[in-house]
Amino acid sequence: MEAKIMRRIITIDKDKCDGCGLCVEACHEGAIRMIDGKAELVSESYCDGLGDCIGECPRGAITFEEREASPYDEEAVKKNMASACSSGCPGTMARSMGGDAADRKEPPLGKPEGAVKRESALRNWPVQLSLIPENAPYLSGSHLVIAADCSAMAHPDFHRSFLGDGKVCLMGCPKLDDAGAYRDKLARIMAAHSPKAVTVIHMEVPCCGGMVRLVESAIEEAKADLDYTRVKIAIEGGELERESTRYRFSS
Template sequence: MSIRRVIKIDRDKCDGCGLCVSACHEGAIQLVDGKAELVSDSYCDGLGDCIGECPRGAISFEEREALPYDQRAVDERKAKMGTLPCGCPGSMARSIGEPRPEPKREIDRDRGSMLRNWPVQLRLVPSNAPYLRDAKVLLASDCSAVALRTFQEDLLEDRVCLIACPKLDDTTSYRDKLVEIIRGGVKDIRVAIMEVPCCSGLARMAKEAAELARRDLEMEIVVVGVEGEILSRKTVEYRFGG
């Protein structure tokens, strides 16, 4: 081993958003118990692509005794993980098994779509659209609507739908638009994200918007699994006394 530059992750600052995992082309970082960790010194090339992606400033460089960077080990790891060139484990190619049996439910198939607004892409929706005032909102990642078979029945009913992708879209502009939407008087927001690390950026963006808007608000975070089931639901309340 020799002295060289590698990344250092402050677990106390890390919020587990997973953006650094997506940014690391070598697959050197993974989430462990909800926190980012460097898997091995030999996977870290010391370039620090992950540093600029961390919204909490939890990643920095350090000079220390470390194993040399091993490109062959990196290639073998990526091949084993089945990741795409972006290095994001959320983009791992996989086959989805047989659909799990669902509880029998009565669905009125003649009712038609539960969609109440158009357009649905957050980029295209005017922040002052009349249907947003006093509305309950569903902010959903693109993939959640495809993965969850009962998306409309379980998540969309009686809500204004806004669709966005935290990995492919500009979340800064989305956050600013969502601040305007919240200030316009929405009742509450339900955020639907996938279980993959990069998708958590949508929930983080929504939380930041709620804090910046400084308006009393209830927000529900719904996590959808890649095999089409709802994994968890958690409600967060924002109270500012105004």
């Protein structure tokens, strides 16, 4: 029998739960499911105790408690999520943009008459976060643009809107890649190179919120003084939210 340990874990008040399902989408471990119209913790070993679901609950039905519980099991979570995604993850639901296909006029092949050629604003390579050398000189005092992979495909003018002026582009997927390794690497980069600003760009789908959390965690771990901007992109390509703040740790 698996030994239980004292740790922080969520608890759900079913009397308060209205069945909206937002917590299910926010839980990246698949620990919560809707059962008979109510949210329910299906396995203690899936819950990492970080509480992403708490902020999404509009009824205050989810809280933390410190109690004996099964240890968090990362391998079990991976198997659970693989099984769940085979039947459709919230963020991978197929969508058709711009109305019915029959109503859309497809653009002609080739360059449209009178179109202006745009130059790439990309100023560094590679862009994949896992491949970025931590000692790259262009990182020092830079403006880091840390983007979820899908955002550049969804936003129709990504280069002109977010790059340029020597900004350094770093990209990755918080769901499919190693988010913990990304957080640690970003913390080391920020501590070593003192970037002047960080812009994080993420999609509106729940799984993409992990990019925001890992970037903010890296800033706090590095105790980096910088300007911070968070931009949320809609699947249809528009900008949904933009928030800016200043991190200051030094006196």
